[in-house]
Amino acid sequence: xxxxxxxxxxxxxxxxxxxxxxxxxxxxxxxxxxxxxxxxxxxxxxxxxxxxxxxxxxxxxxxxxxxxxxxxxxxxxxxxxxxxxxxxxxxxxxxxxxxxxxxxxxxxxxx
Amino acid sequence: xxxxxxxxxxxxxxxxxxxxxxxxxxxxxxxxxxxxxxxxxxxxxxxxxxxxxxxxxxxxxxxxxxxxxxxxxxxxxxxxxxxxxxxxxxxxxxxxxxxxxxxxxxxxxxxx
Numbered sequence: 001x002x003x004x005x006x007x008x009x010x011x012x013x014x015x016x017x018x019x020x021x022x023x024x025x026x027x028x029x030x031x032x033x034x035x036x037x038x039x040x041x042x043x044x045x046x047x048x049x050x051x052x053x054x055x056x057x058x059x060x061x062x063x064x065x066x067x068x069x070x071x072x073x074x075x076x077x078x079x080x081x082x083x084x085x086x087x088x089x090x091x092x093x094x095x096x097x098x099x100x101x102x103x104x105x106x107x108x109x110x111x
Numbered sequence: 112x113x114x115x116x117x118x119x120x121x122x123x124x125x126x127x128x129x130x131x132x133x134x135x136x137x138x139x140x141x142x143x144x145x146x147x148x149x150x151x152x153x154x155x156x157x158x159x160x161x162x163x164x165x166x167x168x169x170x171x172x173x174x175x176x177x178x179x180x181x182x183x184x185x186x187x188x189x190x191x192x193x194x195x196x197x198x199x200x201x202x203x204x205x206x207x208x209x210x211x212x213x214x215x216x217x218x219x220x221x222x223x
Contacts, residue, residue, distance in 0.1 A: 004153075030209055042201055042214035043154075088153060090212075097161060097208030098144070098169065101154040 004032075004089040004102030012108045019076040021105040023089030024069075030092045032065055032072050033099065037086045046074075046087075051094075079109045114138070117202050117215035124189065124196060125223050132187045132218045134202035142208050143185035147171060148199040148217075157200075160185055161208055189220060197222050 007022045023032070031050045035043040049056045049065045049072065056063045062075040076083055086106050090099040115136040124130045136143065142161050146154040156169030160179040174193025179185050185204075189196045199219050203212040 033211065035214075040199075040217070040219075042216045043203075043212075045211045045213065048211055092209035097142075097167075098156055098159055099209070099212060100156075101146075103153040 004091050004100060006087070006089060006102045006105040008105060009103070010106045010108070012110065013079060015079060015081055015109055015111055017079055017109075019079050019083070019107055019109070021074050021087055021107070023072045023074070023102055025072075025089075025091045025102075026070065027091075028094045029067070030094050032063075033090045033092070034061075034063060034072075034074050035088045035090060035101075037088065037104070039085075043088065076107075079107075081109050081111055083107060084109050115202060115204055115213055115215040117200075117218050119218060120216070122218055122220045123223050124220060127191045129188055129190050130220070132189070132200055132202075132220070134185045134187065134215060135183055136185075136204045136213075136215075137183060138204055138206075138213060139182070140204035140206050140213070141182070142205045143179070144203045144205075144212065145169075145175070145177065145185070145187045146201045146203065148201060154201065157187065159208075196220055 004023045033048045034046040037043045060077045065072045086104045088104045090101045118133045144159040145157040158177040160166035176188045201217045202215045205212045
């Protein structure tokens, strides 16, 4: 079952603009993670935010978590053509021992 | 050079054939996972293992089997019972359950 749902499904922006993608989930979580996937490749971990954290930064990435709304957002600032990829959120439930991945947002950054 | 490897990159299966996908890690991780990804879709969990000689079914285990005889290795067999095996298969590992997962490059399985 898919717990995380990303929004939008696809996003096209110009280089230098910011990109924001959102993730909503249904049940209580231990942590939420964001991953990136270039076409035909494996996933690369970007950032992990725990349920008791509200915001986290890593380079040009900013992740927020609102557990009351069961949602998270990923902001990529000053985007580059190399940021073109699919971005997935994954949730680790309070119970269980696995991650549940969403369907992803396809980001295209144009020159 | 630490990481997780998958082989082969492409695999062709004939009707009625079992095929095995390899996954090896040298990260000393306890947990390993197999996912299936269909075009334009997210990842669906097939099987996972938290410790050697133990594994659990994920959301779509039917038609697949695994073994975990060594900490480093978690092969996946796609059996003839899996009627729609064409997909991109991803293996991952993590130091423990629920934590950051590290992915291999994937194996694309095609049916002849």
